[in-house]
Amino acid sequence: MRTATARRDPARRRLDALTFALFSVALGTNVPTPLLLVYQDTLDLSEAELTAIFGCYAIGLILALSVSGAASDRFGRRALVLPFGIVAGLVSLLFIPAAESLPLLYAGRLLQGAVSGVVFSVANAWLQELSGPDRQQSAATRGAVSTSLGFAIAPAMSGLLAQYGPAPTALPYLVHVAVLVVGLAALALVPETVHGRRPARLMHLGLPPEARRPFRALLAPTAVGVFAFPAVAATLLPLLVVPDGVGVAYAGLLGGLALGASAVAARVGRSVERGAPLGMALGAIGHAVGVVAVVLQFEPLLLPAAALLGAGGGLCLTAGLTLTAQLAPPATRGAMNSAFYAFAYIGFGTPLLLAWLGSVVGTLPALAGFVAVPTALAVWLWLELRRRA
Template identity: 30%
Template sequence: MSRDPPRDDFEDEMATERLAAPVGAEAAGASPARFWATAYTLLFLLTGTNLPTPLYRGYQQSFGFSPLTVTLIFAVYVAALIPSLLIAGPLSDSVGRRKVLLPAVVLAALGSLVFALADNVGWLFAARLLQGLAVGAASGALTAALSELEPRGDRRRAALVSTVASVGGLGAGPLIAGLLAEYVPSPFVLPFVVEIVLLIPAAVAMATLPTSRPTTKWRPRRPSLPASMRGVFVSSGTAGFLAFSVIGLFLALVPTYVTKLSGNDNLALAGGAVALMLACSVLAQIAASRRQALGIQITGLLLLAAGLILLAVAGGLASLPLLLVSTVVGGIGQGLTFLGGITEINRVAPKDRHADVLSSFYVVIYLGVGVPVIGVGLLATATGLLTAVQIFASTVAALCLLDMAALARRRRQLA
């Protein structure tokens, strides 16, 4: 009796990806220019949504609100983003990417405009609501579009570009805003004006996407997955949730954590700590781009746990150098975990539900960004920020190790 080859054989994965490459209208419109323009759109959409990260401390001082309010602003973002994901992903499979993505870019620009005009905390909530709707509408559709527009039909390469653009935007936003806020006039206006200018080419790119025939009929429905990929989705989704809970922590609270440990209110330093983590994530993804997806998830979870333990110790010792080491290790772990998960999901997602499945994956990811950090904010009001971060880091590190063990067991079963 013959035996199927092991799932982690690289050549078999590549063959599967090419067999699953898009056909028809989308493939006909594929070109390097359209592919990279779509990546540009994903990059700068996420850059804009993360510009506020190093600015929240200044907003707190100007508008007089607590760290808990910061986490609630993040919660509004996620509360808008998730329904948008669930509606827009299947909708883009039905009506085409362009009809969903162009409005998403416009909403993102409006969100930046509201931030630029903000003169009280209510404006911040409104801006994050608009940004959540924009990113929710765009995330699954842009990732699916990258797979469809990749000139060689290489889904692995499309997944790599998607994760690098996503994480690159997460890191570029805090870095750009921190530098502009620290060293130029109008620190709470100029970053958002720059973002609006950067979104103009993105709007042009989305307006010129090829028209495609519907692959499925849209109708309101609860989130669901093809039965054939539920096991993969659960394991990769759990890993993605944990990886992005760490990003949520860094985006919402670690800039304040850095200023407490360093005794320095420099906004560029606060934004730079977030950018350092995400730069390490991007570099790790590029370095591991040809590795087997399940293996890099396992390695990523191990490093993510190590980075979180170092983060907890850094707070106890009040050590900024150790905090930076934890940032590098955690960033590498986050990048590997995310890349492995989305590569596996992208590979097995059926074409007629591609954006739908990816949107469901992003729901899990953005729940990771938003939900745990709200708990940290609530805990911080009772215990203080440093203690709350230590409890969070220790808990998520333990969960990373548990999920790593489950993935390792699955890998042995497939070998």
């Protein structure tokens, strides 16, 4: 018994080290989110410009995801995670002077998206391989929870430091860099899982023929809910309804609550059969509550809205990563994780889309009409899973 435990401990330490490294990169992703209110004042930005800054993150992600997974299948996981993890710290430092420069804000978010696209997709493939074929669901949960916790802690930490601490547009980024240094150092414990260069195209989805229909019918629609829901809760809703006097801290609280609920839901919602449609349904309900909060200008309603939206995103994340691990062959695991994350990060453009629709048809009609999208997807996923069963 003692010998078996001793054998398991190094494997557990390696998994913990990679999980913490993933968390440390995810922590930097949402540091700028509550600071959008500060940038709005210092740079006199419109709501459309703020949502554009947030949304251009998705552009960097999709560009990176188009090559990162396949590249890691060919060259190895460490060859991408470690250098792009270092770039994540440099990008956080870039945000410090960006407080007085709109072009630097755009550049920072674009680069942040590229870094996140590489690290999240490749690190999850790495986790799946370290865990072994019998613990794929556990690997999916680890990846989902560590990412969601990083997303959740960042806006709360950033909002509080910006509201009550010194150097509001610098200190949150410096804290992230300090945590990131520890996370990247932990990668020294993690062995490479890709041995020998695998010949492969650098731009492909990694989908075997039998996985193409499940990907289109289940994985892609589930992925969209992963970040669309928390993004609306963390950015668009606080911009529309923010209490006077505690704007930055309150925006950080909302972002932290949404992404904290996502982390909790990611931990408990492991079933693909229930997680995907239930996540969409919770997202629809949370968005509807957010619409009511905007109509009534009643800030306390944003709290349950954020929690429901975040929980919906967390359920979609774990269900999607679990299904990805089940469908992906080892030679294309990185590429298929990238394909899932590519669809997931399309959701980051939702606040920008809603802001644009609001400028065309009005804010309230755009917000209210969007409720139909996750509602329809919840019904679709439930019917599709029932058909497959």
